[in-house]
Amino acid sequence: MTVDYTVDFQPLGRRVQVADGSTLLEAARKAGVGLNAVCGGAGVCGTCRVRVMEGMVSPPNKSEANFLDQSEIDDGYRLACQVEVGGDVLVDVPPESITAPQRAQIEGRERAVEIDPTVRSFDLHPTPPGLHDLRSDEKRLLEALREEHNLTGVRFDPVVLAHIPAQLRENDWEIRLFIRDNNGCPSVIGAASVGTHPLGLAVDIGTTKVAAYLVDLETGQTLGASGEMNPQIAFGEDVMARIAYAMDGEGHTEELQEAIVKGLDDRVRELCETCDRDRDEVLEAVLVGNTCMHHLVMGLPVDQLGVAPYVPALSASCDIKARDIGLEIAPGAYVHLLPNIAGFVGADHVSMVMASGLHETDQVTLGLDIGTNTEVSLAAAGRLLSCSTASGPAFEGAHIRDGMRAAPGAIEWIKMVDGGVEYQTIDDAPPVGICGSGILDAVAELRRIGVLQENGSMRRDSHPQVRQGGDRPEFVLVGRGEDGALNDIVINRKDVSEIQLAKGAIRAGVEVLLDEAGVDLDDVERVVVAGAFGTYLDVRSARAIGMFPPLPLDRFDQVGNAAGIGAKLALLSRRCRHVAEEIAGRVEYVELTTDGRFSNAYMEAMALPDPADVDV
């Protein structure tokens, strides 16, 4: 009898069953994970590097020793083609080992803003020192600032000063200083040759994804954007899992901080290489994230976010030197973090509200920022209400039998026609799994054609593609061999339940906020749908399964990564930072965990609506 083990490929989110003794490369192929393997698995090219995080595998062999040094082997790095599984295994696949990258999902609707960043450039031409002019370099530059720009009261970041004497002398006593208006205590935070534009970095740190933008602080132009997984995924899929890990041992909080900072460093390096710029030219960063991500990147403890009453260590906006969190941009650069609202409504939500204009609209507007945590807000009659719901990672493909993230080969769109299934995969690659938007479509369509009942159970014999899966029926979306699929791709009862839980939480949050504000659903004039997943989902499907309320389609507005756009606004405009403060101060936070209305609404919202009631 052969034993089967599960191999879980992260951060792609693909799980696969393989027989005892299979190699990780075989498992990756079976799972549709596009692992590099230039030599075809002979162990002679070294391109299929992966990291074994957990589980029983064969020991490293000589082929691997040719490509990996001892410290890498100690860290779990292996060549996938040489590793045989002997138990359930968790594998981390580094981006460089994957043939096709996953979809970035970093676009968002831009807003015009008057460019007025915290960092400004000043060109100086001081007279060189001589036997009768022994002023220090610092004094010489401060006096030149006064003479050439009428600027006084400036101080040097002492760490930045270390680079300036050589720069002055190499550039013949011409220099551009970058001065940051630190709440009226201006400070020299960088220097470069005359003409160099300062750069800024805006980052939306999601629980699952990190979206980063490199911006020219003088023109406001976005020079590049980069989206990748949050490397903290290795420590837990959602916020509560990360908090549990942080609380679980000495040094774990630091480990989580290092993971995300390394992730940010990688983004900066990638963006700077693409744009042919130097990371020392990045003079300001704005980070937004939920309160947990905010705390972890700053190195703040999250223990108190894990127990009632879920109080943040810090809610005010904050400036911290990039070097104090280990972020390798300009040595004098600051990182600005927008304010948090509560333990589970963070700076990313403030940023999304600002970018989508919820704080200044006269229309009754619902805002949904859909992610592993979904924040819901309601602007109505001058009030701004917000809450947070734990929608979980199902929309990222996690906990779904054939779920996967939005990478090539993921089924992203589904329609049931004439007794069959039409679908589309990302990049038209052979189908390997289903991503979030595909799962939503599948549930909506299966309900429409009567395969799913109101409570989410699947009717036997309701469709030729329903088959018995274990003790319950399941629906085969794509059969093995069809369009090059290596396996059956299936939706089962448990998958539907996961979606019901996730969508029910979001809808219940909407209902509580409407009740709290005393607003009728019909009075909602606009629904802003933000977040990476929110960009790609089909609003029709989301409405059909009851995740979105039954409002006319033209009231929905998919704005993309609004949190990331808000971070860019705060990077370019000091006024926007004040606006963010105002928003954080104005928002009325509604705590759902202790709200009786929420549990009732949740129970109701889990049902799949009657298709007849959906069309508006």
Added chain:
Amino acid sequence: MTVDYTVDFQPLGRRVQVADGSTLLEAARKAGVGLNAVCGGAGVCGTCRVRVMEGMVSPPNKSEANFLDQSEIDDGYRLACQVEVGGDVLVDVPPESITAPQRAQIEGRERAVEIDPTVRSFDLHPTPPGLHDLRSDEKRLLEALREEHNLTGVRFDPVVLAHIPAQLRENDWEIRLFIRDNNGCPSVIGAASVGTHPLGLAVDIGTTKVAAYLVDLETGQTLGASGEMNPQIAFGEDVMARIAYAMDGEGHTEELQEAIVKGLDDRVRELCETCDRDRDEVLEAVLVGNTCMHHLVMGLPVDQLGVAPYVPALSASCDIKARDIGLEIAPGAYVHLLPNIAGFVGADHVSMVMASGLHETDQVTLGLDIGTNTEVSLAAAGRLLSCSTASGPAFEGAHIRDGMRAAPGAIEWIKMVDGGVEYQTIDDAPPVGICGSGILDAVAELRRIGVLQENGSMRRDSHPQVRQGGDRPEFVLVGRGEDGALNDIVINRKDVSEIQLAKGAIRAGVEVLLDEAGVDLDDVERVVVAGAFGTYLDVRSARAIGMFPPLPLDRFDQVGNAAGIGAKLALLSRRCRHVAEEIAGRVEYVELTTDGRFSNAYMEAMALPDPADVDV
């Protein structure tokens, strides 16, 4: 024929000749270096650990492998008893391997000061959070500061905030915050349990010695003092040698910074252990040093200090986070550096002027801060003039045949009587060499009894203890075997020349300043003699050899380590920091290297005065 090699023991400054194949332990014994060797050299106790910095020695053996791990062996660590020399060798002796420590020379005349430090303590008792009070910890504390102490406008150092949530919860919502008045922008830089006094660290970073003081910032009490060698000595004996090293290669400046910061860290650890306090309770440090030491500890480049016109990168006073230089005290602590005056008149001189009251005296006062660099200043008619002379390390025993630092066994006092030599060694240990004060005495006495001529040459047959040494006569102070001496201890012509060069430079500086101010020598009412060496020298001898001007003895005032005392004043009093600024702004710096008067005065000042002219 046996070959002899030189073994140079640092930081003690003892050199010794030994035969090829001798062990380092044998060399240490011959040199009078009190190396631990509990097992007597059998290689079984591991107490004679030293570090071979340079030179040919036998490879590590099995006995050593029992006590040293591979990384230590890679760093040059060895057991002295097992290492045979095969060439000239430079050995670093760690403090823990020495039986008797060297004399600290850290005392100084204290001045009373009103205690008003930059860091103050505030005890808080905030109400704990609850379901209806979800304020963040930071906001809760800021509001408690306002309610309990009427203090507003305070910000948290974000790095410090990381430790606070746990402290608050462990101490039942009682906490003491340490708040620093950052030029009117108060910042929380630390926290502790209620009642904990904040500590401060004052350090005088000399080219050769580091003197550190641990101070209670509430009572002003000095809790402990520690003096040790500046670990940068391994990279060069004087300022110019360090600058040359820094300029000589990529990363050298950083290497010098790391060396001194590690030295400071060692001092802090030692002081905190002695006083049973935690280094996290050290919330402010004041460092003073010459401009080169100042730049190196801050990580500023010193290249421009090595070439005319010798311009500092920074002369203004400066606050830098301890963590930005890698100093391991409280995570939020600042390091304050007093202002520099010029490339070779640094913050230590400002500190010495302040501590000895030169800036506020009505008397015509000369100030001498004697070290490897000697700063000279003159207060006269409301003016304050300063210059710097390169007196070199001869007073520390360097470049003197049998010179050594002020450690046990060093001859520190000498008198010629009845055709013989009376002397005294430190700790009355058997004589092993001569330290600075002994060398001064020797030259003065040899001149007095007619052994030395005006130009410093030694008269043959002038004394029974004069013998032929190479091609020139030399004077045997102590013969081998006398009082347990392991070797002859000798003064030769070259030693006398070294002292002539050093003392001539100091005296010439005095003459130029008097000329610049238009003051007659006889009008000088007081001569302040500061510095470690200045504490121990015999003013009579210094005057006899012409290093000090021929003024009545009662006008001389040996004040000890005034620079260190000044650093303590600046630690305890914000007003003193302002005074230091005023001093730095007022001092008229006289550059000697381009001053014709100096070279003339130098030539004259090198002569040894006629003993008949000396008594005043």
